[in-house]
Amino acid sequence: TDRVTMGLWSIAGSCEHPEAAMKTLNELYSNPELSNLYMYGIEGVHYEVIEEGAVTNGQDRINYPDGLDATTTTYRKSGTWLMPNQFIGDIWGTDLPADYWDATKTFNEESQKSAAFGFSFDATQVANEITACTNVVNKYHKALVCGALDPETTLPQFNSELKDAGIDAIIAEKQAQLDAWLAEQK
Incomplete structure (x- = not known):
């Protein structure tokens, strides 16, 4: 349970502007352009579209621009699974199937949960x-x-x-x- 809940997004009780924070979270969960910016950086600088509409829900396939790779980019793409809503973002690289996000959602929904899921140790x-x-x-x-x-x-x-x-x-x-x-x- 603690491994699942560690990736939750929330607003701290001490936040000075909780309404603005909520607006930001709503945008990260619902705006594909902002999601891509947050996950991958700036299009044309940190990534480029290599195949438009290649994914079953119309999203693009993206990758590093020519001359860049994981060792030379100035934007580190990692932990995208921790992002508020990776499912609205584009798919990185050429090695993932076109239905990757749909397959991931199905996998998540059909996965067997531990009998201890929800338990919290004191x-x-x-x-x-x-x-x-x-x-x-x-x-x-x-x-x-x-x-x-x-x-x-x-x-x-x-x-x-x-x-x-x-x-x-x-x-x-x-x-x-x-x-x-x-x-x-x-």
Whole structure:
């Protein structure tokens, strides 16, 4: 649930001009030109149309202009899935099918959600254990991921330190909360 909700767009309670912020969000959700500008940059500078109306809903296919690529552009196109409404924007490159946005919508609608979707863990009861386990993870993670430590000898030590730090208490608390939440959902 926290991975899904991290990409939500909202207006902060301390916003000085919430009406203007809402107008901006509405435009980002509904205006294809603004969506493209936000996702891809300026047409003719950061991208160019390579095939007009090539997508099933009439959107264009776009790509870098001649002489530009991901290493030379001054506008970084990344994380477009986080944009307010990528479905109204053009499609980047030539490798995606013409029905890409329709296929993506269908995939999203038909995907099976986790039985725990909507559950939110309250870590209050195990805050100290979480801090201790985080310290253990921070101690080993980077060195393990980059291959500086031998997993065969390091992982048992890593797991032992996690147990000592209280990972079993965290798991038990989270499982108890999840079980209670699931029972309420029936």
